[in-house]
Structure formats: structure tokens, C-alpha cells
Amino acid sequence: MSKRTIVPFGPQHPVLPEPIHLDLVLEDEKVVEAIPSIGFVHRGLEKLVEKRDFIDFTYVAERICGICSFIHGLTYCMAVEELMKIEVPERAQYLRTIWSELSRIHSHLLWLGLTADAFGFENLFMQSWRLREYILDIIEETTGGRVIFGSAKIGGVRRDITPEKLDEILKKIRSYQKEMLEIGSYFLEDSTVKHRLQGIGILSKEDAQALGAVGPMLRASGVSMDIRMMGYAAYGKVGFAPVVETAGDSYARCKVRIRELDQSVDIIEKCVQQMKEGPVEIKVTGFPNGEFFARSEQPRGEVIYYAKANGTKFLQRMRVRTPTFANITPLLSVLKGCQLADVPILVLTIDPCISCAER
Amino acid sequence: MTQQTITEISIGDLLNKVRAFKYEGWRLVQICCTKLPDVLELQYSFDKDYVFNSLKIVLKDTSTAVPSVSGIYLSAFLYENEIHDLFGINVQGIAVDYKGEFYRTQVKHGFNQEVQPAGEKSNE
Numbered sequence: 161m162s163k164r165t166i167v168p169f170g171p172q173h174p175v176l177p178e179p180i181h182l183d184l185v186l187e188d189e190k191v192v193e194a195i196p197s198i199g200f201v202h203r204g205l206e207k208l209v210e211k212r213d214f215i216d217f218t219y220v221a222e223r224i225c226g227i228c229s230f231i232h233g234l235t236y237c238m239a240v241e242e243l244m245k246i247e248v249p250e251r252a253q254y255l256r257t258i259w260s261e262l263s264r265i266h267s268h269l270l271w272l273g274l275t276a277d278a279f280g281f282e283n284l285f286m287q288s289w290r291l292r293e294y295i296l297d298i299i300e301e302t303t304g305g306r307v308i309f310g311s312a313k314i315g316g317v318r319r320d321i322t323p324e325k326l327d328e329i330l331k332k333i334r335s336y337q338k339e340m341l342e343i344g345s346y347f348l349e350d351s352t353v354k355h356r357l358q359g360i361g362i363l364s365k366e367d368a369q370a371l372g373a374v375g376p377m378l379r380a381s382g383v384s385m386d387i388r389m390m391g392y393a394a395y396g397k398v399g400f401a402p403v404v405e406t407a408g409d410s411y412a413r414c415k416v417r418i419r420e421l422d423q424s425v426d427i428i429e430k431c432v433q434q435m436k437e438g439p440v441e442i443k444v445t446g447f448p449n450g451e452f453f454a455r456s457e458q459p460r461g462e463v464i465y466y467a468k469a470n471g472t473k474f475l476q477r478m479r480v481r482t483p484t485f486a487n488i489t490p491l492l493s494v495l496k497g498c499q500l501a502d503v504p505i506l507v508l509t510i511d512p513c514i515s516c517a518e519r
Numbered sequence: 520m521t522q523q524t525i526t527e528i529s530i531g532d533l534l535n536k537v538r539a540f541k542y543e544g545w546r547l548v549q550i551c552c553t554k555l556p557d558v559l560e561l562q563y564s565f566d567k568d569y570v571f572n573s574l575k576i577v578l579k580d581t582s583t584a585v586p587s588v589s590g591i592y593l594s595a596f597l598y599e600n601e602i603h604d605l606f607g608i609n610v611q612g613i614a615v616d617y618k619g620e621f622y623r624t625q626v627k628h629g630f631n632q633e634v635q636p637a638g639e640k641s642n643e
Contacts, residue, residue: 195615199604199622207630372547372594390569453523453564453571464549466562481549489594 162187178514194495209478233312239454239467252316261424267459316441344418357411361494373490375461380412387457482516550598589614605630
């Protein structure tokens with residue numbers, strides 16, 4: 161047996177904008193074991209629910225993450241709405257779907273840029289983020305914010321989008337779709353990119369299921385599981401199928417995200433076509449009571465909001481299980497047997513959001 | 520919106536019930552702890568084909584030993600370390616036990632402590 165060496169990876173590392181630490185046990189350049197450490201910046205936001213009333217907590221939920229802030233707020237609202245038996249107006253459901261898909265597009269473009277940066281393809285990094293800026297512009301035009309949308313509320317959404325604006329968004333996003341396809345083609349066809357991603361970090365279908373993988377990490381291993389299929393918001397009305405790849409390697413995870421960019425544009429288009437005029441919120445009265453697990457599909461995978469209430473303005477418990485937390489165990493599995501040089505790419509292929517994990 | 524079941528079981532039944540879920544192909548979705556005025560609740564949640572099932576056990580206090588399910592679902596080790604560090608739950612036999620060092624929080628077992636509603640200042 162070769163001599164074993166332990167190499168610390170993180171919490172500060174060029175590919176990690178947020179702190180996560182891995183102790184990599186190496187035999188020569190091969191990783192034989194990886195032990196994770198998180199908790200460097202744990203914020204305890206869940207505990208705040210005991211001192212912020214359930215309406216205000218929407219703002220806290222949105223601040224769990226700067227990338228999928230809207231979906232955090234939305235899923236929290238879904239949990240409370242279920243406890244209070246609130247029927248959200250149809251137009252609000254479509255608007256929720258549109259903002260969720262815009263979040264997915266900008267998150268996946270962010271990921272593509274970070275990944276390109278990690279394997280040294282700086283031009284591709286810049287092109288991905290250039291395109292992401294256009295999506296953020298649309299978000300800013302429709303919500304007023306680029307990071308925190310402030311649009312989700314219990315009982316609906318805070319603001320509407322005019323039909324003229326929706327048409328304008330549709331035109332813009334169709335033109336961006338062409339550019340996204342072009343950028344995607346470089347990721348999927350360039351030989352240097354393939355060299356860094358194909359056959360690297362294979363997660364089998366069985367392991368993906370057994371280890372609790374979620375999102376693109378799971379679907380790239382051949383499992384057709386996408387919480388949007390449950391039909392929350394307007395997803396039940398727009399008709400789509402989960403994007404699934406079967407290779408289970410880093411390339412497949414990249415391919416799933418690129419195909420989801422295209423799918424998100426199609427979903428937005430269907431929403432705009434199907435939306436009818438109507439109210440975007442209803443008045444909420446009373447207090448929540450009971451317990452419920454709300455689930456939604458973030459760009460990184462399934463997020464769960466557990467709410468428990470006793471009929472007062474303060475919830476007894478709000479628990480958030482984020483996709484990054486669920487994908488840590490599968491990450492440890494794919495790191496076993498990889499080369500040290502591939503570790504940064506493999507860590508990135510789960511699209512880690514430590515801000516979410518350290519909620 | 521979703522088919523969802525929460526079933527209360529005893530601690531003694533936990534491992535057998537979780538094992539049954541594993542054999543039937545359910546995915547472990549999450550484990551969470553809730554502090555109530557008199558008791559603590561632990562929920563083990565599973566998913567299969569978008570059907571959601573939760574097992575609930577009730578603990579009188581944190582001294583009650585809870586067997587780890589990480590031998591059945593490896594991914595449980597993260598959740599079990601989390602409920603240990605945040606609530607002080609005594610989980611025994613965790614596959615990878617961080618011994619209280621998983622979360623580097625200033626307040627130990629901070630989620631098991633009372634908080635005052637906003638606007639009411641502490642006496643300290």
C-alpha cells in the first residue's frame with residue numbers, strides 16, 4: 161500500500177466562494193477517502209422563526225440564499241399556505257413559476273461560469289456570466305431586486321407583470337435561448353472541456369438513490385425525479401418531463417443543467433401563453449396550525465420546508481433541508497478514487513451552495 | 520398538493536421501520552428535530568415516487584439515547600450530527616461521528632434553548 165497523505169481542501173480555495181472543508185486522504189495522487197467539515201458560518205436562521213411572526217419570516221427565508229432566494233421564499237409560503245388552507249390565485253401561481261424558472265436559468269448560468277473558470281476556460285466563464293446579467297436585468301425589471309426578489313408572499317405574490325412586459329420578456333428570453341444553446345455547445349462539444357468532465361466522478365443510479373442525491377446530481381445518474389412534477393405553482397399546467405442523463409459523470413451533470421436552461425425558457429413561454437388576467441394575492445387572516453413538509457425544486461435540487469404551528473403568530477419550528485446538504489454524501493462517494501486534480505471540478509459538479517447549507 | 524403521512528412510532532421500533540423503508544426502495548429525505556415545551560420530536564422522512572412518509576418519535580429529554588440509522592442510510596450521518604449539535608440529541612452509533620464538532624456554533628445546542636419574542640429584551 162502506498163503511503164497515505166491527508167491534504168486539506170478548503171475552507172478557503174479558489175473554486176470555493178463559500179467555506180466548506182474536506183480532508184482528502186490520498187495514496188499518491190488518488191483520493192481514497194474524503195471527510196467533510198461544514199458549519200464555519202452557521203447562521204441559525206431556522207431558530208429566528210420563534211421570534212419573527214409567520215408573515216415576516218418570508219423575508220428571512222428569502223435571505224437563506226442569494227441565488228435561489230425566490231424559491232426559498234416561495235417554499236416557505238407554500239408550507240404556511242398548506243397549514244392555513246389558502247388557495248393561491250391562478251395568476252400568482254404562474255408568476256411564481258416564471259420567477260422560479262428565471263432563478264433556475266441564472267443559477268445554472270452562474271454554475272456554468274464557475275465551472276468554466278475552474279478548468280481554466282476564462283472566455284467561456286465570461287460569456288456565461290454576461291448572459292446571466294441579462295437574466296438578472298429581467299428579474300430586476302419585474303421585481304425590483306437582482307438578488308432578493310421580495311416578491312413571494314403568503315397568499316400570492318407582491319406584484320404583477322403587465323401583459324406588455326411579459327411579451328417583452330418573452331422576446332428577450334427567446335433571443336437569449338439561442339445564445340445559451342451556443343454557449344452550451346462549447347461545454348458539450350469542446351474536446352478540452354470533455355477531457356475534464358467525461359468519465360470523471362461517476363455516480364451510479366443505485367448509489368445516487370441510496371445516498372440521497374437530489375437535483376441535477378440525481379437526474380444525471382438516470383433517475384427521473386424532479387419535484388416540479390408534483391405540480392406545485394403552475395408546473396402541473398405547463399407540461400414538461402424531467403431532464404435525465406444516464407452516464408452519471410461530471411459531463412452528464414453539466415449536460416442536465418444545459419438542457420434545463422432550454423427547458424426553463426420553454427416553461428416560461430408556456431406560462432406567458434396560458435396566463436389570464438386576475439388577482440395576484442388574497443387576503444390572509446388567522447394563524448397557521450398543524451405541521452407540513454413543503455417541497456420544491458431549486459436549481460440544485462429538492463428543498464424541503466417543514467413548518468409546525470400551534471395557532472399563534474409564531475411558528476414552533478421551521479426546518480429547511482437544502483439540496484446542497486443532501487448532495488454532500490453523494491459527493492463523498494464520487495471523490496473516492498478520483499485524482500487530486502479533479503477534486504475542484506467534482507466539488508463544483510454538485511453546485512454547492514454553502515449559504516443554503518449554513519442556513 | 521401532496522400525499523403526505525406522518526406516523527408516530529416508539530424508539531424501539533425505529534430501526535426496524537427504517538430498515539423496511541430501505542428494503543422497499545424509499546429514499547431518506549431528511550431527519551429533523553423539533554423542540555416543544557415538554558418534549559422533543561424527531562422526524563425521519565422518506566420519499567418514493569413523490570409519496571412522502573415520515574416517522575415521528577417523541578423524546579422526553581435529550582438524555583434518551585436514540586439509535587443511529589446511518590448503518591441503514593449512510594446519508595443519515597449528516598442529519599444525526601446536526602441534531603446532536605443543534606439540539607443535544609444523544610444519537611448513538613453514528614457512522615461518522617463528529618463528537619459535537621459538526622457545527623462550530625458559539626452557543627452549544629442553541630436550538631434547544633428558549634428564545635424571547637421580538638421586542639422583549641432579556642434581563643442580561
